[in-house]
Amino acid sequence: MQVVAQTTAACRRCGGTVGLTYETLPYIAVGPSVVELRNVAVRRCSACGHMGIDVPDVRALDVLVRCLCGESTSVVPRLEYADGRWRILARTRSSDGR
Numbered sequence: 001m002q003v004v005a006q007t008t009a010a011c012r013r014c015g016g017t018v019g020l021t022y023e024t025l026p027y028i029a030v031g032p033s034v035v036e037l038r039n040v041a042v043r044r045c046s047a048c049g050h051m052g053i054d055v056p057d058v059r060a061l062d063v064l065v066r067c068l069c070g071e072s073t074s075v076v077p078r079l080e081y082a083d084g085r086w087r088i089l090a091r092t093r094s095s096d097g098r
Helices: 058-070
Strands: 002-010 017-028 034-045 051-054 078-082 085-089
Touching: 034 058, 058 085
Parallel strands: 034 078
Antiparallel strands: 002 017, 017 034, 034 051, 078 085
8 A cells, every 4th residue: 555645635434634645445346346456546534543535437347347257266356547548457376376
């Protein structure tokens, strides 16, 4: 997680400072499908933890996830929104073979 900027907005729940980060988060799509979204903008209050997530082009994302789930794969796909479209990222194997 990387803090990119502190916004000047105050939290609507507690009035605390809201920070902006870009994170990799799980996304539970239609059906039993889960993918990882990379570099998604997350706004989180530093005092109470309330957060908001900006997921661009949700309709296109859901279509892509449905297509990926039609393929028989045991790995959780990693997706990134870049240049105005969702992209599937290659998954590298860790040292433990996963």
